[in-house]
Amino acid sequence: QSALTQPPSASGSPGQAVTISCTGTSSDVGAYNFVSWYQHHPGKAPRLVIYEVNKRPSGVPDRFSGSKSGNTASLTVAGLQAEDEADFYCTSYAGNFNFVFGSGTTVTVL
Amino acid sequence: EVQVVESGGGLVQPGGSLRLSCSASGFIFTTSIMYWVRQAPGKGLEYVSRISGDGSGKVYADSVKGRFTISRDNSKNTLYLEMNNLRVDDTALYYCVKDRTGAYSFDHWGQGAQVTVSS
Numbered sequence: 001q002s003a004l005t006q007p008p009s010a011s012g013s014p015g016q017a018v019t020i021s022c023t024g025t026s027s028d029v030g031a032y033n034f035v036s037w038y039q040h041h042p043g044k045a046p047r048l049v050i051y052e053v054n055k056r057p058s059g060v061p062d063r064f065s066g067s068k069s070g071n072t073a074s075l076t077v078a079g080l081q082a083e084d085e086a087d088f089y090c091t092s093y094a095g096n097f098n099f100v101f102g103s104g105t106t107v108t109v110l
Numbered sequence: 111e112v113q114v115v116e117s118g119g120g121l122v123q124p125g126g127s128l129r130l131s132c133s134a135s136g137f138i139f140t141t142s143i144m145y146w147v148r149q150a151p152g153k154g155l156e157y158v159s160r161i162s163g164d165g166s167g168k169v170y171a172d173s174v175k176g177r178f179t180i181s182r183d184n185s186k187n188t189l190y191l192e193m194n195n196l197r198v199d200d201t202a203l204y205y206c207v208k209d210r211t212g213a214y215s216f217d218h219w220g221q222g223a224q225v226t227v228s229s
Contacts (some may be wrong), residue, residue, distance in 0.1 A: 003154065036215035038155070045205070045222070046226070089155050093167040093214040097160050098168040101147075104154040 004029065004102035011108040017078040020105045023071060028070040028100050030061055034093035037066060038074045040104075041086045046091035049088075050075060077107065085109045112136040112204045112218045114189075119223035126196050130223050132189040132206030137218075139187040140164075143209035145216060146180060148189050148202035149227075158204070159191065174200075196227045 005023040012018040022029065022037075029035055037050040048057055050066035053073065063078045073092070077084050090102035118130040132144070146158040159180040160169040168180050179192040189206055203222040210217035 032214070035215035036213075038216070040155075044214070045219040047219070048210065048215060048217055051210055051213045055213075057210075057217070091157075091215065097167070098171075099134075099157045099214070101155045101157060 002100070004092060004100055006088075006090060006102040006105045008103070009106045010107065011110055012080045013110045014080055014082065016078055016080050018080060018107055019074055019076045020076070020090075020107070021090055022073040022092075022102045024073075024092050025071055026101065028092040028094040029068065029073055031069070031095070032093045035066065035068055035073040036091050037064075038089045038091070039084075039086045040089060046089070080109050081108050112208060114208060114218060114220040116204065116206045116220045116223035119204065119225050121226045121228065122196055123229050124227055125197060126227070127192070127194045128196065129193070130204055130206075130225070131190040132191075132220060134187045134189065134206075134208070137208065139182075140184040142211070144182065144189045145207040146189075147205045147207050147210065147216065147219075149205070149222075150199070150202040153202075156202075161189070162202055183226060193225070196225075198227050201225060201227045 005026040010018045038046040049064045053068045054066040088105045113131045113135045143162045161180045177195045181190045205222045206220040207216040208218040
């Protein structure tokens with residue numbers, strides 16, 4: 001399976017919003033509402049920030065939100081803060097207990 | 111507090127073998143689906159393998175099928191990844207990950223174990 005397509009980079013000033021897209025196919029993103037997003041600060045363990053397209057685990061600020069339309073999912077980080085600077089990855093369930101990850105997006109807070 | 115801690119990484123020659131371990135605590139291990147996910151240097155995350163709570167159901171990425179074996183010892187709250195016939199492109203940081211129940215997502219990640227395959 002091919003990786004889900006994400007833009008390599010995204011940026012915004014503090015307080016602004018940034019949106020990251022994640023494009024798959026009708027066999028993964030389009031087929032299941034099991035898209036999740038992970039924040040990864042280099043050298044640390046990745047952190048789940050969105051699951052099942054738009055649900056937030058406890059402890060994740062409501063500045064993080066997710067959505068999906070067709071074969072494309074999106075993550076929006078509103079009210080950007082310096083600590084949001086990280087790599088973000090999307091993942092989709094692809095059936096038969098298989099998953100496909102996105103290529104990753106580096107978010108920079110200007 | 112949920113914790114997963116990997117161990118067993120190291121440097122191995124191409125064609126060699128290595129076994130990773132993951133010690134889990136803070137949750138009911140016996141009913142938790144567990145995964146291995148890896149990240150090669152400068153690359154993104156890659157799904158490697160999955161195992162059901164009782165160990166009967168196992169899934170592998172095509173890139174490791176036939177060479178890697180996932181297993182678990184529920185009496186020891188430990189997950190394993192036996193890696194054989196290692197290749198240079200298996201070089202990566204290997205993460206042990208706990209499933210978010212029913213949500214097909216990766217809930218808690220360890221810090222990772224570094225595996226380097228080089229002659």
